[in-house]
Amino acid sequence: MSSNLALPDYPLDDLRVVTARTELAALSHPLRDTLLDLLLERAATVGELATAVGRPPSTVAYHVHVLLDAGLLRVVRTRRVRAIEERFYGRTARIFYIGQVPVDALGRMTSPVADAAAESAPAHHADTLRAILRHARIPRERAAEFWDRVFELTREFSALPRGGETTYGFVAGLYPTTYPSLPDPADAADEVGGTDGSGTREVS
Template sequence: MSDQPSPSQPSEDVLEIGAPEQFAALAHPLRQRLLFALGHRPAAANALAAQLGAKKGTVAHHLKVLREAGLVRVAETRPVRGGTELYYQRTARRMLVTEPRAEGTAAMFAAVAQELDLSPVEHVLSLRHLRLSPAKARELGETLARLVDEAEDEDEDEAAAEAEASAQEEVEGRPVHGVLVALYQQPSAADPSDPA
């Protein structure tokens, strides 16, 4: 029997980020990485610390910040020698930042950069600039979002089917891959909103 908790569903499918404490919580790369790590199953602070190469006390502090911001919750508790171990999970499967802020975006990119540096295999990272009409840009954005959603849904469907077939060890042994998708319009030289 595994000592890890079984996957459980977050209480919401999508959480819209809008509160000041949520933006503040997202403005640190380690908190971003904790949210990445909690994407599929609940985990305890000591396991997260080992996975992310951080100190347990540091992880516990950042989990507290995420919990106070409503981004993670305690999924279950387990008695351990001398206390209780808390298993955390995200409060939502997906988190949507409708009005991104620079500090949260910078923290997310820093978190992704840290993960890329630790990746044991070659990764794909590409930045290209395309001239697109507004309609073509919208179509590309929708296509990228659909591809990521389909890959995530297939992963969850396979994991559920294999869990039902008692092959949970095979699911847990699969490597987790990060996917970063960004489509943005560069400001033109004459753009009055350009902070230059």
């Protein structure tokens, strides 16, 4: 696990497994997803979040309260400005991991890979996109082990010190496919008998 977990600037749990319908519903809106992402950097007020996303404070306040009600956000500190008490909101966990999703809730959730594909289109056209796609026929257990390593890399990316002028996106996915694969060598040898390497059987 990465040792660089200084961000954000408030205490929070490392991982929260999300399974409740209220939690899943709260995570299913793209603006709420953006707000949660912003709060990985530091705690922020509704006004700061509204400025960041270019939306009216009333709209952002509504979505913040949805996340509060779902237990995904909390007030981490307050500050009195003149006669008004400002609230700073933070996440309740560094990572919200989607657990078992009820079948009837799947239709309301978007795929992070699909979202990233749409978001990365301008970078693709500008030739500034770094991406790779590979396929491997491996046992389910090895896939789970590999995903754990990717998950740790995601933690590291999320905790990088903020700086520069560009916000980068990072997406990772691991999923079963119907992609073709070569047969096992032993199976291939049994299938063709003895061959000369060209796929034709030798006749003695």
